[in-house]
Amino acid sequence: MHVTAIGDSLTQGVGDTNDEGGYVEIIENTLKENLNEKEVTVNNFGKRGNRSDQLLKRLDQPEIVSSIEKSDMVLITIGANDIMAIVKDQFLDLDYDDFAGEKEPYEARLNEIIQTIKSKNSDAEIFLIGLYNPFEKPFSHIPELQQILRDWNEIGKRVAEEEENMTFIPMEEIFSHREEVYAEDHFHPNKKGYKLMAERVISYVRPFLETEEE
Numbered sequence: 001m002h003v004t005a006i007g008d009s010l011t012q013g014v015g016d017t018n019d020e021g022g023y024v025e026i027i028e029n030t031l032k033e034n035l036n037e038k039e040v041t042v043n044n045f046g047k048r049g050n051r052s053d054q055l056l057k058r059l060d061q062p063e064i065v066s067s068i069e070k071s072d073m074v075l076i077t078i079g080a081n082d083i084m085a086i087v088k089d090q091f092l093d094l095d096y097d098d099f100a101g102e103k104e105p106y107e108a109r110l111n112e113i114i115q116t117i118k119s120k121n122s123d124a125e126i127f128l129i130g131l132y133n134p135f136e137k138p139f140s141h142i143p144e145l146q147q148i149l150r151d152w153n154e155i156g157k158r159v160a161e162e163e164e165n166m167t168f169i170p171m172e173e174i175f176s177h178r179e180e181v182y183a184e185d186h187f188h189p190n191k192k193g194y195k196l197m198a199e200r201v202i203s204y205v206r207p208f209l210e211t212e213e214e
Contacts, residue, residue, distance in 0.1 A: 001038045001041070002043075003042045003043070003074075004068050004071040005043065006058075007045075008046060008077055009046065009081075011024060011045070011047075012048050014188045016194055017190065017191065018191055021044065024044045026195060031209075051085060056112055065120055074124050076129060078128075083152065096147065103155065106152065110156065114163060125208050127166075128166065129171060129197070130169055131149055131172065133146060133176065134188075153168075153170065156168050
């Protein structure tokens with residue numbers, strides 16, 4: 001069983017104060033516990049701050065290409081930093097229109113990311129992990145942000161539905177109005193948050209694993 005995890009700081013595990021690798025390492029340990037007769041390899045290429053355009057460029061790196069080519073599964077977290085880039089640029093005068101114009105370019109990049117992965121390995125099962133809203137408290141005065149997160153997640157769902165061997169994994173409700181799942185930066189998950197993420201991912205991955213074992 002070979003797994004490639006790519007994306008942003010959520011894949012890297014930023015916020016896990018125990019330095020245990022976030023949700024990806026929990027997935028790895030779970031696979032090793034449950035696939036006793038199989039060798040399990042998990043390569044983590046998460047990089048803090050990555051936007052979709054940056055991840056797309058990284059997919060040409062030889063070590064990432066090699067890992068994808070061998071993979072049974074590819075796990076992806078991406079999109080939060082695309083939103084953050086707009087928040088930072090328009091911080092003093094932020095409204096929904098600032099994001100609406102970025103929806104189509106983001107969808108195009110996400111599609112290109114998926115097609116690039118498929119060009120390297122058409123058999124790998126791809127799991128796109130949805131976004132949650134860390135802006136509920138600091139940006140409570142901007143209710144449009146909740147709709148923006150939903151728009152971005154709808155894009156992820158749509159892309160997944162249009163592709164074979166691809167699944168969208170929703171995450172939004174796990175983090176909604178729950179301060180105890182966030183790290184001190186109030187943006188990334190803490191150990192508890194990553195554990196909940198991993199449990200959600202495993203629940204979606206399990207049917208695929210059962211098929212692989214048959």
